[in-house]
Every structure is written in structure tokens, then in C-alpha cells.
Amino acid sequence: MNSLTDEQLMVSFSKGEQRAFAELYQRHKNPLYRYFVRQLGASQHARAEELYQDVWYRVIDKRESYTPSAKFTTWLYHIAHNLVIDEHRKNLSSNAYAKTLSDEQKHTPDMDGDKPQAIKACMALLAPLQREAFLLRHEAGFEPAQICEILGAKAEAVKTRLRYAMEQLRECLTKKLGERQ
Numbered sequence: 001m002n003s004l005t006d007e008q009l010m011v012s013f014s015k016g017e018q019r020a021f022a023e024l025y026q027r028h029k030n031p032l033y034r035y036f037v038r039q040l041g042a043s044q045h046a047r048a049e050e051l052y053q054d055v056w057y058r059v060i061d062k063r064e065s066y067t068p069s070a071k072f073t074t075w076l077y078h079i080a081h082n083l084v085i086d087e088h089r090k091n092l093s094s095n096a097y098a099k100t101l102s103d104e105q106k107h108t109p110d111m112d113g114d115k116p117q118a119i120k121a122c123m124a125l126l127a128p129l130q131r132e133a134f135l136l137r138h139e140a141g142f143e144p145a146q147i148c149e150i151l152g153a154k155a156e157a158v159k160t161r162l163r164y165a166m167e168q169l170r171e172c173l174t175k176k177l178g179e180r181q
Contacts, residue, residue, distance in 0.1 A: 006072035014063040021063075025056065028076060031140055035077070038135050039084045041124065051083045070149060077136065077150045088128065115177065122172035126165055133161035134169070 012020035032055060036048035058079050123131060136142045136150060147158050
């Protein structure tokens with residue numbers, strides 16, 4: 001089964017092959033879980049786990065309607081993205097969301113520690129849409145066109161989010177890491 005593509009495995013799973021699902025799960029469990037942890041924040045591991053499991057339940061529920069018109073990972077992360085959006089909508093009104101962003105920028109996390117902690121702290125300062133685009137591109141390895149499909153966003157919006165994310169991360173890391181020298 002290891003030689004089959006994700007799309008072939010999903011088609012096999014839709015026909016009742018349980019080993020195909022097990023293989024898909026093994027291939028994508030770590031990156032998908034990290035996606036949720038980074039989208040929700042390090043303090044939300046329990047909720048990230050719940051949403052992670054919800055994605056797999058939805059994969060199971062939608063197996064018979066799956067068609068390999070796009071890459072499996074694009075389809076999988078589109079489901080994950082929708083769950084993250086629903087989670088944000090549940091937790092924050094638009095005014096509370098804006099206040100949270102301004103509060104995060106006022107209270108920069110403590111940068112004592114090593115470079116990975118600095119990176120995490122700078123990532124936390126990104127606007128959620130920028131952070132999501134950045135993680136899909138640089139952690140999950142999706143191409144911009146795939147990110148457009150996952151997010152349901154236009155190419156220019158995704159490019160803008162990625163550019164701003166890179167600029168802000170570069171500026172934050174330069175500042176924070178330079179302070180320690």
C-alpha cells in the first residue's frame with residue numbers, strides 16, 4: 001500500500017478498504033496535528049486534538065462522496081481549515097477578535113530562551129490569516145495555488161498574506177534575536 005498515492009488510497013477507502021484509511025492516517029497525522037496546534041496556540045492542545053479527530057471523522061463520513069479532482073492533502077486541509085474558521089467564530093466576535101490582536105501586539109511574549117522560542121513567539125504575533133497561509137506554505141509544503149483552494153481565497157490574497165507574514169516574521173526575529181546579542 002505504501003506505493004499508492006493518497007488519492008488512490010482514498011478511492012480504495014471509499015470502496016471499503018480499511019487498510020487504505022490506516023495508511024492515509026499514518027502519512028498525515030503529524031503534520032495535520034501540528035497545523036491545529038499552531039492555528040489554535042500552544043495552550044490549546046486539547047482543543048487541537050479534538051479538531052484533529054473531527055477531521056478524520058469527516059474523512060470517514062465523506063469517503064463515499066470523495067472524488068480525486070484535487071490532491072487529497074488539499075481536500076484534507078480544506079476540511080481542517082473550515083474547522084479552524086468555525087472554532088474562531090465560536091470563540092470570538094469580530095470586536096473581541098480585533099481587541100485580541102491589538103493586545104497581542106502590546107504584550108509581546110518573553111523572548112528569553114533559544115531561537116525556536118523566538119520563532120514561536122513571533123508566529124503568535126501574526127494575524128491568524130497570515131499565520132495560516134504561512135504554515136500551509138512553509139510547514140505543510142503546499143503551493144500557493146493549493147493554498148487558494150484550501151482557504152477558498154484568491155491568489156492575490158494568498159500572496160499578500162504570505163508576503164506580510166514573511167515581512168513581519170523577519171522584522172520580529174531580527175529585532176528579538178538582535179536584542180540578545
